[in-house]
Amino acid sequence: MKRVMCIPNYSEGRDLEKVEKITECFRAKENVKLIDYQPDADHNRLVVEVIGEPEAVIDAVLESVKVASEIIDMSKHEGAHPRMGAVDVIPFVPVTEVTTEDCVGYANKVGKAIGEMGIPVYLYEDAATTLKERTLLRLERDNTKHSSTKLRKKNGNLTLVHKK
Numbered sequence: 001m002k003r004v005m006c007i008p009n010y011s012e013g014r015d016l017e018k019v020e021k022i023t024e025c026f027r028a029k030e031n032v033k034l035i036d037y038q039p040d041a042d043h044n045r046l047v048v049e050v051i052g053e054p055e056a057v058i059d060a061v062l063e064s065v066k067v068a069s070e071i072i073d074m075s076k077h078e079g080a081h082p083r084m085g086a087v088d089v090i091p092f093v094p095v096t097e098v099t100t101e102d103c104v105g106y107a108n109k110v111g112k113a114i115g116e117m118g119i120p121v122y123l124y125e126d127a128a129t130t131l132k133e134r135t136l137l138r139l140e141r142d143n144t145k146h147s148s149t150k151l152r153k154k155n156g157n158l159t160l161v162h163k164k
Helices: 016-027 054-071 100-116 136-145
Strands: 003-006 032-040 045-052 087-096 121-125 159-163
Touching: 003 054, 003 100, 016 032, 016 045, 016 054, 032 054, 045 054, 054 087, 054 100, 087 100, 100 121
Parallel strands: 087 159, 121 159
Antiparallel strands: 003 045, 003 087, 032 045
């Protein structure tokens, strides 16, 4: 049975009501197991770890992106960690009967769907397309440096999707 791990990061770690709304997207999904989630108030960041059947994980991730983009206001966000959007990164990791290439495909599928929501997306690392040479650190640095430019669109929500 195919299994993939996904570790999305959200720019919310202080408002536990918002944390619960985001994590509920994973709890309520069949064939997805919420392994762990850790809100961090200092960094104002939520790291979620899920494992499951790839399509079910993708569906849950997309639902969580929709929820996060509606409830997280990046114009008021403060925290110690660099961030690029309401959903910061969405790494996919192969677990069982899944390859790196499969994870790149999942990242591309998720990136396309998020883009269709009107949220800017950068694919990086193995999933990078036109930004193949750009690393996460470089994207974060560029976004921080140019935060008032077109990198921040749709209420500041920018999502990075990749295969770890």
